[in-house]
Amino acid sequence: MSWGCGLCALLAGGALLVLLLLRWLRADGDLTVLWAEWRGKKPENELRGKVVWVTGASSGIGEELAYQLSKIGALLAISARREDELERVKKKCLQISNLSDKEILVLRLDLTDRSSHEAATNSVLKHFGKIDVLVNNGGRSQRSLFVDTNLDVFSAIMELNYLGTISLTKHVLNHMIERRRGKIVTVSSVMGIMGAPLASGYCASKHALQGFFNSLRTELTDYPEISIINICPGPVQSKIIQNVFTEKLDKSIENSGDQSHKMPTERCVQLTLVSTANDLKEAWISDQPYLAVCYLWQYAPTWAWWLMNRMGKRRIENFKSGVDADASYSRKKK
Template identity: 95%
Template structure:
């Protein structure tokens, strides 16, 4: 009887702890307990990334563009790449306006992730400019809005080539450098659609699931 009561109390305590954890996620962690724990330990982005070389792909718009702005504010040295060089120059200009970085602290690098033969040269360009790569943010990619029955196979091929194979290819080149240095971090921007399917995005879901 006593053993049964102890078990019930333990289960109730575990349930209460689980509810508390979920409440903390909702109130403070924006859905990410790892970031909350890191913040409590004093590991803030401005402390960890200031002066580090961060390469962001797909930086001409969307998530990549905003990442460039936030990283520049905390003093990270940036390599920003995408296909549209004019848009990258616009992003660089704003980064310089909102931060204390100088012109040489931001490298604009035109890069087509689907051109895998160019990835080694692109990696070497970043290394020549900064001497190292501390963080690679694989953000470049594209989405899709079409029914499966209406989508040409070429669309699926293009999405996989960009979102998956392009990311893998660039990562392999940067990883060689990081292994030699015995340090470095690689961040890959995925999607909840890489975990669960969604309508009108079968190719996109497949490419993000591959990255998972």
């Protein structure tokens, strides 16, 4: 009887491991994110009625954040440089939610104009009286080889993605320290964990954000109700390619390529809100193979570099031939 029970337990354990492996192969988030989605706090319970300030809200992840937050009843301040696009986003938010006009504040903001950040923060506080969540989403990506890229491009990337983000954070954090509570959510990237060709400046800015916010978190131990949350998405369907930095500041990419192979923006935002509701310190949100490479980068970085080097060659070949750089090794969507 004991041998039979042992064999059954072994088979059951093996079957469970196989199921877990199959689930992980189809995963689009790290283990803590998926667990939080299954058993954790729900965004609609945790964020309803909260004042959430989203930067970069005129397109992509920021725009979708505005839509999903409005549906669950969060009060919104939405910012970007293009005020007309923000008005478009606000109009749709009002159509799909029960929010009133006064519960969505459109606030034009240029992250590179650091002298304006204190006034912008005061405008949100004057309108709502508080800021519960700041979502640092504003920024631009890059598509250019380092050897071809002017140094002023790298300066512009750091000014926008890094310095602009921490400048705004500083003003909002002062308010959160006074209240002794709040959440600062920063949309970083899996490129803030590892590296990739054609994006050396972008990767540098995201590594800088990771280092900064991981350090800031340790400085806030006297404020346990203030959460520092880093979101690291992989490739996501958006118009980000149309607005990337290239080798020259005045040059853009005309063709954004096929986006169907990338993670849908809606899913990325769903997991971002799950991470926010559950105060996850860092969340990896990506389809395979990026998710697998993130794990490999943590535990076997030399092997991960070898794999990324092979993938990177194809990425550069695609770029030079006018194909979307991520197309060849992102999982196809059905």
